[in-house]
Amino acid sequence: GENVEQHPSTLSVQEGDSAVIKCTYSDSASNYFPWYKQELGKRPQLIIDIRSNVGEKKDQRIAVTLNKTAKHFSLHITETQPEDSAVYFCAAIPAGGKLIFGQGTELSVKP
Amino acid sequence: EPEVTQTPSHQVTQMGQEVILRCVPISNHLYFYWYRQILGQKVEFLVSFYNNEISEKSEIFDDQFSVERPDGSNFTLKIRSTKLEDSAMYFCASSEAIGDRGEQYFGPGTRLTVT
Numbered sequence: 001g002e003n004v005e006q007h008p009s010t011l012s013v014q015e016g017d018s019a020v021i022k023c024t025y026s027d028s029a030s031n032y033f034p035w036y037k038q039e040l041g042k043r044p045q046l047i048i049d050i051r052s053n054v055g056e057k058k059d060q061r062i063a064v065t066l067n068k069t070a071k072h073f074s075l076h077i078t079e080t081q082p083e084d085s086a087v088y089f090c091a092a093i094p095a096g097g098k099l100i101f102g103q104g105t106e107l108s109v110k111p
Numbered sequence: 112e113p114e115v116t117q118t119p120s121h122q123v124t125q126m127g128q129e130v131i132l133r134c135v136p137i138s139n140h141l142y143f144y145w146y147r148q149i150l151g152q153k154v155e156f157l158v159s160f161y162n163n164e165i166s167e168k169s170e171i172f173d174d175q176f177s178v179e180r181p182d183g184s185n186f187t188l189k190i191r192s193t194k195l196e197d198s199a200m201y202f203c204a205s206s207e208a209i210g211d212r213g214e215q216y217f218g219p220g221t222r223l224t225v226t
Contacts, residue, residue: 101153
């Protein structure tokens with residue numbers, strides 16, 4: 001079945017710097033890759049997603065890139081702010097519709 | 112903006128007891144899911160549900176688990192005889208469509224503590 005690996009597990013940046021989180025997946029049939037932000041004790045919230053027919057998508061300070069050949073995708077956050085501090089999960093959807101999550105990255109943005 | 116809701120927010124139960132976790136998906140969504148998250152770990156898929164039947168289930172979703180849509184709005188997860196290792200946050204999610212055509216939106220979760 002699908003397996004999603006996520007790195008790094010923790011990431012600490014200074015406010016204003018960029019943050020990059022990387023994920024790899026194993027199932028070439030996966031065609032949808034959402035990213036979720038989870039604040040402590042809260043629900044995972046969808047922040048951006050990318051489908052397999054595009055290589056990059058941007059929404060304000062957040063961008064995702066997808067390399068289908070290499071089976072990896074990344075989240076880029078520019079001009080980080082303290083409120084970006086949270087755990088970020090990448091995920092993939094293989095055939096069937098279930099989300100397979102990565103292990104999560106705890107992002108800490110220091111003011 | 113419509114949201115998935117879940118009750119209760121926290122459930123404490125003794126080992127061996129039955130629990131029912133409740134969810135109200137977004138009203139026009141057709142696909143429903145349960146996920147769990149053990150403290151400090153990643154979110155894991157349990158089961159998906161469509162058209163009043165299970166579409167897919169993980170190996171975690173054994174005979175002790177069941178799901179039901181008892182009416183037009185609620186979606187429930189039942190654990191028949193809870194074990195200590197069932198302690199986790201349980202998230203319900205729903206989507207309008209399946210796969211890459213359906214973003215999944217999560218409820219606030221139910222924290223289940225089995226003692």
